[in-house]
Amino acid sequence: MDVVVVGGGPAGRALARACAARGLGTTVVDPNPARPWRATYAAWADELPDDAPVAVSTSRARAVTTAEHLIPRGYAVLDNEGLRRLPDEVRVVAGRVVDRTTTSVTLAGGRVLTGRVVDASGALGGRAAQTAVGVVVPAASATPFVGPDEALIMDWRKPPAAATSDPTFLYAIPVSADEVLLEETSLARRPGLPLAELRLRLHARLAAWDIAVPEGEERVRIPLDGQARDGAFGAAAGWVHPATGYSVAVALRRASVVADALAHGREVERSAAERAVRALRLRGLAALLALPPDEVPEFFNSFFELSATHQRAYLGGPDDLRGTVQAMLRLFGSVPWVMRGRLAFPVQSAKSARTLG
Incomplete structure (x- = not known):
């Protein structure tokens, strides 16, 4: 193999697709490639490359702080199946990496894979985190929070119930033509705000509008200050924005740049x-x-x-x-x-x- 990508998340798979498009023999090492992706990935629409797999988008956004702010900027929710998809020529190996160099990885069990190794295994270390608990409700039920063709980026108005003084906001985005994700979010805390507190606040918001709590929930924990590693890609390279928790749009946009570097034998390193x-x-x-x-x-x-x-x-x-x-x-x-x-x-x-x- 020419390239071995360690990590089968959105960033690792984006890089693998870009490498394969340049004729590089590419392997993705994923500890559990069949595990469903339950996270919702979103980004400002103008930060995504043209070929990004968008599931649903809005033409505007809104934020509520001490005042209301209308943001004339498109917002997009990504299609997880599109993010997962790989061309047939990319080999996916299920396994856990126990050792790696710049040219080889060793899996639990002793198997060795060789090639230019790129670490896309996600953020490592750090103490500060963004945490969130969300549920998906019918769009008609979400109208007290978010309007049609709109993404509510953050609403800092206090929830009806809380057990701590930590600030949190409501995030409300359409995830399909008739469903909306409502997510109580702690933007940044060291350590991350416990999910139980977020769940309490989210359920209180729903109860105030007589919205039934649906089965199932989305749980989020994004390390914000993890170690940035040289020779890495995505969150592993420190691309998680500490003020937003976003990193997927950057990975999608820069996959082609890094793949070009690999195709020409250049080092993958962070600039000054x-x-x-x-x-x-x-x-x-x-x-x-x-x-x-x-x-x-x-x-x-x-x-x-x-x-x-x-x-x-x-x-x-x-x-x-x-x-x-x-x-x-x-x-x-x-x-x-x-x-x-x-x-x-x-x-x-x-x-x-x-x-x-």
Whole structure:
């Protein structure tokens, strides 16, 4: 094999497809290739490549902070089957990697696979996490939260019930023509907010509108500050955005770039700009974690009052150093003086205390 991709998630499979399209013999090592994908992957539509498998999309989005913000930007939910699909020439090997070098991997049981090895096995380590609990309800039942042709990116209004002071928001997006995902989300916490607390809040929101709790739920835990590894791809390379938890759009968009590098024998490594952007975003994560719970909606109100250019620069790819710096400076200058002090000198997180659940 020319390339061995370790990890069979959305990022690993995107890279495998791109490598195969360039004639590279490609193997994907997936510890459980038959396991269903229960996560919902979404992104801003303009951040996706043209061939991204979109299941449903909206033409606009909305955010509720201390005010309501209408965002004239398309939002897309991805089709998991499309993300999973691989061409016939890609070999999928079920197994757990116990050792790897840049040119070989050893599986439990002793089997060895050789080729250029790319780690796409996901985020590793870190203490801060985004957590969420969601349910899918009929679109008609979700009208108190989200309108037609709309994605509710975040609604920071407090739920009717909560056992802690940690800030959470409601995320509501269409997942089909007649269904909507309602998800109670803790954007960032060290450690992640327990799922039991998120479930309590989500059920309280549903009960306030007499919406029956359906069977089954989506559970989310996204490490936000995991180790970024050289020679890796996707979340393993540190592409998870600490302010959003997003990484799939970047992986889909950059799969062709990395596949070209592999096809020409170049090293897969992070640029200086990418390292700097990640350091800045982790600094932003520390500042966000240091804010008192009641100030978080105010912080995001300031963010959504930024220009569309600055919003996109901060939320976008992992190597736009100039755009990231400009957006962070503009946001810092727009918040109240007291908040500026907290952002400039983040100390012990206001959201790091352990809670029951």
